[in-house]
Amino acid sequence: MEETDKDSPPIFERDKAWINTEAIATVCLRCGTYLVILVFALIMGRIVVRGAPVLMEEGLSFLSERPKILFGFYDSDEKYHRLTSQEFRDYQEANPDGVILAKQSANYSGGGIKSPLIGTVFLILICIVLAMSIGISAAIFLSEYSRRGPFIRIIRLAIINLAGVPSIVFGLFGFAFFCYFFPVITKQLPAERTAKAWELPTWMYPSNIADEGYRIDVAEKRPESANQKIVITKGEEGFEFSVFSSRGDIVKRVKQSEIDATKPTWVDIEKDLATIVGLRDAEGAKVFYRSPRTPEEETLISKLRPLLKLKRRLWLSFQGWEPSMIAAGCTLACMVLPIVITACEESLRAVPQGFRDASLALGATQWQAIRKAVLPYALPGMLTASVLGILRVAGETAPIMYTGAFATGDLPWVGLKEDGVWKIGEFLQRGVEAMPYHIYIVSAKIPQSDLVRPMQDGAVLVFMIIVMVLATASVILRMKIRKKLKW
Amino acid sequence: MVTAQRNTNMHSIPNQPSSNKTSSRDLTVESEQEGNPALIEVDNLSFSYDMGKTDTLKHINLDIPENKVTAFIGPSGCGKSTLLRCFNRMNDTIPTAKITGGGIKIMGSDLYASRVDSILLRKHVGMVFQKSNPFPKSIYENVAFGLRIAGERNRSTIDHAVEESLKGAALWDEVKDRLKEPALELSGGQQQRLCIARTIAVQPSVILMDEPCSALDPIATAVIEELITKLREDYTVVIVTHNMQQATRVSDRTAFFYLGELIEYDLTSKLFTNPSIKQTEEYISGRFG
Ligand SMILES: Nc1ncnc2c1ncn2[C@@H]1O[C@H](COP(=O)(O)OP(=O)(O)OP(=O)(O)O)[C@@H](O)[C@H]1O
Ligand SMILES: [Mg+2]
Numbered sequence: 001m002e003e004t005d006k007d008s009p010p011i012f013e014r015d016k017a018w019i020n021t022e023a024i025a026t027v028c029l030r031c032g033t034y035l036v037i038l039v040f041a042l043i044m045g046r047i048v049v050r051g052a053p054v055l056m057e058e059g060l061s062f063l064s065e066r067p068k069i070l071f072g073f074y075d076s077d078e079k080y081h082r083l084t085s086q087e088f089r090d091y092q093e094a095n096p097d098g099v100i101l102a103k104q105s106a107n108y109s110g111g112g113i114k115s116p117l118i119g120t121v122f123l124i125l126i127c128i129v130l131a132m133s134i135g136i137s138a139a140i141f142l143s144e145y146s147r148r149g150p151f152i153r154i155i156r157l158a159i160i161n162l163a164g165v166p167s168i169v170f171g172l173f174g175f176a177f178f179c180y181f182f183p184v185i186t187k188q189l190p191a192e193r194t195a196k197a198w199e200l201p202t203w204m205y206p207s208n209i210a211d212e213g214y215r216i217d218v219a220e221k222r223p224e225s226a227n228q229k230i231v232i233t234k235g236e237e238g239f240e241f242s243v244f245s246s247r248g249d250i251v252k253r254v255k256q257s258e259i260d261a262t263k264p265t266w267v268d269i270e271k272d273l274a275t276i277v278g279l280r281d282a283e284g285a286k287v288f289y290r291s292p293r294t295p296e297e298e299t300l301i302s303k304l305r306p307l308l309k310l311k312r313r314l315w316l317s318f319q320g321w322e323p324s325m326i327a328a329g330c331t332l333a334c335m336v337l338p339i340v341i342t343a344c345e346e347s348l349r350a351v352p353q354g355f356r357d358a359s360l361a362l363g364a365t366q367w368q369a370i371r372k373a374v375l376p377y378a379l380p381g382m383l384t385a386s387v388l389g390i391l392r393v394a395g396e397t398a399p400i401m402y403t404g405a406f407a408t409g410d411l412p413w414v415g416l417k418e419d420g421v422w423k424i425g426e427f428l429q430r431g432v433e434a435m436p437y438h439i440y441i442v443s444a445k446i447p448q449s450d451l452v453r454p455m456q457d458g459a460v461l462v463f464m465i466i467v468m469v470l471a472t473a474s475v476i477l478r479m480k481i482r483k484k485l486k487w
Numbered sequence: 488m489v490t491a492q493r494n495t496n497m498h499s500i501p502n503q504p505s506s507n508k509t510s511s512r513d514l515t516v517e518s519e520q521e522g523n524p525a526l527i528e529v530d531n532l533s534f535s536y537d538m539g540k541t542d543t544l545k546h547i548n549l550d551i552p553e554n555k556v557t558a559f560i561g562p563s564g565c566g567k568s569t570l571l572r573c574f575n576r577m578n579d580t581i582p583t584a585k586i587t588g589g590g591i592k593i594m595g596s597d598l599y600a601s602r603v604d605s606i607l608l609r610k611h612v613g614m615v616f617q618k619s620n621p622f623p624k625s626i627y628e629n630v631a632f633g634l635r636i637a638g639e640r641n642r643s644t645i646d647h648a649v650e651e652s653l654k655g656a657a658l659w660d661e662v663k664d665r666l667k668e669p670a671l672e673l674s675g676g677q678q679q680r681l682c683i684a685r686t687i688a689v690q691p692s693v694i695l696m697d698e699p700c701s702a703l704d705p706i707a708t709a710v711i712e713e714l715i716t717k718l719r720e721d722y723t724v725v726i727v728t729h730n731m732q733q734a735t736r737v738s739d740r741t742a743f744f745y746l747g748e749l750i751e752y753d754l755t756s757k758l759f760t761n762p763s764i765k766q767t768e769e770y771i772s773g774r775f776g
Contacts, residue, residue, distance in 0.1 A: 147582045354620030358682070361575060362633040362689055363610035372636060373622055485623050 044464075051461025054454040062112040062458055066409040067438065070110030072451045073103040082451065084110035106451040108409060108442055113459050115411050117466075119325070119432030122412060123404075124394050126329025126428075127336060132386055134333070135340030139382075143345045144370055163338035167398040174331030175402035180320040182327075190319050197317035205314055325412060326428040328404025336386075336393045343385030347378040380481035384474040391467050397436040405437035407445065435463045525550035526693065526723050527574060531589035534566075534573060539587045543569050545747045546589065551740075556715060556724040558734040558755065561744035562770070567727045570744075571695045574598075574725065575612040576605040593693070610637070613686035617698040619678040621670035621685070626653075626662050629670045629681055633689035648688050655721075656684035657714045676707025680714065687722070694718065696726040700733065712737050731771055735759050743767045 055062060068084040075081060076099040083091055091098070146152045180195075189197055321327045351374045359369035393399070412430040416423050443456045527550070534544035544566045551557045559567040569578070573591060576598065578584040591598040598608065610633075621629050630649045639645055649666070653659040658680045662673070670681055679699055686694055696715070700708040715737045718724055728734050734741050735755055742752040743766075751758060751767045762768045 352620065354616060354618060355622060357577065357614075357616060358620045358622070358685070359632070359636070360580065361577060361609055361614035361616075362636065362685065363606055364633075364636045365606050368636045372632070377623060 047457070047461050047464055050453075050457040051464075054458035055461060058112065058454075058458065063117065063462070064114055065112035066115045066411070067108040067113065067433075067455070068111035068409060069108075070106050070451050070455075071103060072105070072449075074101040075099060076101075082110070104449055104451055106449060106455075107446050108407065108438065109446070109452045109455040111409070113435070113438065113455075113462060115409055116433040116435045116438035116459070117462075118411060119405070120394060120435040122325055122432060123329050123332060123400065123434055124390060126326060127332040127390050127394065128387065130330060130333035131336045131340045131390060132382075135337055135386060136344050136382060138337075138341050139344030139348060140370060140375075142341070143348045144366070144374070159338045159341055162334075163342075165335075167335065167393075167396050170331055170335045171399040171402045174327060174334070174399060175323070178320055178327035178330045179323050179403055181318055182320045182330075183316055183318050184321060186315050186317050186319065189315060189317055190322075193319075195317050195319035197315045197319070200314040200316055321429050323402065323404050323406070323431055324429040325404050325432050328400040328432070328434070331399045331403045332390070332393050332396070335396070335399055336389045339389035339392070340382075340386045343389060344378070344382045347381030347385065348374065350381060351377045377485055380478055380485070384478040387474045388471055391470055395436050395463070395467060397440045400434055401437055401440070404431050405434045406431040407437070407441045408433050435459065439463065524553055526553040526594060527551040527725075528592040528595075529570070529589070530592070532570075532573065532586065532591060533588035534569060534578070535585050535587045536569075536581065536583060538583050539585055542587055543747050544573075547749045549742055549749055549752050551723065551725060553723050554719060554721075555739040556719050556726060556737050558738035558741045559725065559727045559744060560729070560731065560734055560741060560770075561750075563729075565744040566747045567744055568697050571614075571697055571725060571727055574693065574695055575609050575614055576603075577609075577614065579605055610689050611691050612693045612695060613689065613691035615679070615682050615686055615694065615696045615699050617701055619675060619682050619702070621673070621678050621681050623669065623671055625667045626670045626673070626681060627666040630684050630688050632685060637689065652684040652688035653681075655687050655718075656680045657710065657717070658684055674707070676703050676710060679703060679707070679711060683711075683714065683718075687718075691722065693723045693725065696724065698727050698729065701729065708733070731759070743770060745770070 068086075070082060070084055071088045072080065072082050075095075081091070142152065142155070180193075185200065189195065355373040355377070356369050359373040360366070364372065397405075408431070410433075412432045413427060416427060416430070439456065439459050442452050442459065446452065529547050529549050529551075532544055532547040533542045535542050547570060559570065561567055572578045573586070574593070586599055593608075593612070597603070622632065624632075627649055630652050631645050634645050634648055639648075650659065650663075653662060658677060661677060662668075662681075670678065673681060679702075683694070683699075699715075700711050703711065712733060715724055715726065719739075726734075726738065738755045740753065741755045741758045743750045743758065743762075743764075745766060751762060751764045753763070758767065759771055762771065
């Protein structure tokens with residue numbers, strides 16, 4: 001048998017080469033693929049295994065409480081306690097002579113992740129609004145209106161390159177541009193630095209501001225200075241404010257000419273328990289007055305009003321927004337813009353040319369054709385693709401750490417209510433805590449100990465779940481709409 | 488004799504096409520005999536897709552009579568669609584496209600004069616495309632589309648126009664009970680008739696059809712052909728077709744194009760039975776093309 005085999009080998013005999021390239025290639029490719037799954041499983045597994053117990057233990061309070069200081073210590077029975085500051089105080093009250101051993105504390109590690117969650121939601125909202133409106137406009141222009149040419153080629157090149165800019169560069173750009181250069185219309189110039197600013201002509205003021213004209217705010221909220229005295233006298237160059245302390249000595253005297261409406265001039269004599277006279281900012285004088293006022297003082301004030309000429313002013317100032325929610329949102333929007341534009345262009349291209357032709361042939365203008373026969377069918381795709389891109393950058397730390405993320409447990413609207421009025425205009429200029437920054441803080445910026453662990457693991461897991469749920473939801477939504485909009 | 492002679496001299500002296508003049512005068516005479524004046528007059532038209540480097544259409548002369556069906560035939564790539572798209576200025580959407588010579592008049596006024604609003608023009612010169620392209624909206628909304636973009640708000644006006652247009656496109660009886668259903672659920676032939684209904688809803692005077700039946704089966708084709716014959720009463724129809732039988736069935740006149748030039752233009756009966764040019768005869772008998 002063997003001999004016949006040797007004499008007449010089968011025509012299609014397998015190559016006996018020791019190195020079988022086909023098999024090697026298969027194994028390599030297979031390994032590569034499995035490695036991807038392995039990496040994913042390792043990351044997810046680790047996050048779930050470590051995060052799940054935290055969520056189980058903390059329950060919903062992990063989502064509904066703000067980050068707090070956490071104390072950890074052993075009591076006399078060697079039982080370990082993990083208590084937030086409030087709980088710790090309660091514990092001490094309940095056990096006034098309990099032993100506290102090996103006490104440790106960690107910032108932002110107790111409570112939950114309410115404020116970073118809310119901050120991230122606001123950042124995502126700002127980013128969606130900005131990136132979508134700019135991105136969709138740019139995509140429509142590029143794919144529907146623009147004609148081929150060197151200028152458009154440069155724009156496309158810029159978009160492609162923008163996508164490759166490292167996130168930290170976006171962060172620093174946002175810091176320099178949105179926080180400290182972006183032109184804003186403001187009532188208040190920055191106190192600590194100079195920014196190029198032009199005063200707006202009065203006709204540009206919104207009516208409610210221009211109407212206020214000259215004004216002095218008289219705040220009636222200093223009960224401790226109720227028996228202090230402020231005397232306004234007519235000096236040589238106009239009015240003079242003289243402030244007396246409770247002992248009767250003059251604490252401060254301010255001439256009218258010394259009040260410069262463009263500069264904040266604090267006459268802060270609160271320490272002496274005297275009334276404060278002062279100019280808080282460029283918007284006008286703020287005279288903190290004692291209350292009730294004497295009739296003479298009332299008349300003086302009414303006379304003073306026009307004379308002080310402290311008119312409310314508006315500036316176009318290149319001062320930026322300082323690190324704030326809006327600056328961070330803008331930075332994120334810049335970062336996601338190339339993704340959004342590319343995605344929107346793809347969605348537009350997926351709409352058949354026939355729809356455009358048909359509408360044009362029916363006498364539609366180009367904008368009508370786009371709005372009625374192209375955009376409705378491109379929007380679902382635009383939305384999902386953009387949301388996916390935005391979720392991706394919402395997880396970035398680098399672009400927000402200089403532009404608006406703060407290590408704080410406070411919610412962005414805390415303190416916005418002043419004198420019973422919500423200052424909505426200031427809301428966007430608040431800094432916020434955001435999920436990625438919170439995770440960065442608790443895992444890299446505060447002293448590490450076992451106390452911090454649960455916060456790290458829980459926050460990462462929640463963030464992962466949220467991003468994955470939103471991403472899946474938007475993909476499912478797109479599939480549903482696709483099915484409805486088939487052509 | 489309605490014949491645009493293929494004149495080789497025309498290339499060298501395009502501005503003095505003397506023999507051409509005669510032929511177009513011939514055309515007019517013929518039209519007057521039929522009692523239908525020319526609605527579209529193409530006068531020595533040359534057209535280029537690449538800023539005039541090469542002419543896709545060369546010195547076309549033909550008059551399209553009112554309330555008649557005119558068919559364009561010719562081998563693929565000879566410029567039938569291009570000429571058709573010149574009639575409603577759809578070529579404006581191509582940045583490099585350009586009329587390089589001559590012109591087109593509709594109802595006596597120059598189509599490419601700078602003061603012509605192509606948007607307004609397209610309301611008078613409707614177009615049905617080769618591939619039926621209803622919007623993914625309801626049947627009703629498809630037909631109402633042209634009215635809505637024209638700013639019509641009155642519900643009953645639109646209702647009425649939709650009904651009339653669907654009747655005009657011989658589709659009303661089939662869809663009157665499901666106007667709110669998606670247009671894309673209709674059959675291919677119904678979709679094409681819907682596109683015709685959508686076009687006549689804006690009450691054009693001319694309907695351009697670019698191979699409207701090429702994607703349809705014979706029965707759907709027959710329905711559309713019957714419709715085209717009926718449309719002739721109210722509209723001037725220009726139809727591009729690759730189907731000789733179709734041209735003979737529906738059209739009153741036929742123009743034969745070859746390589747961007749108009750070879751022969753005549754009454755359909757004459758052109759198909761007794762063509763005066765050899766190329767035409769070869770094409771219609773299937774010997775080339
Ligand atoms: N948008 C365009 N840009 C550049 N060239 C074009 C364009 N459309 C058509 N052409 C060219 O113009 C010539 C005529 O095309 P056209 O579509 O008018 O031919 P047709 O006679 O309609 O052919 P068919 O019977 O295949 O539809 C062809 O050579 C084609 O390549
Ligand atoms: Mg064609």
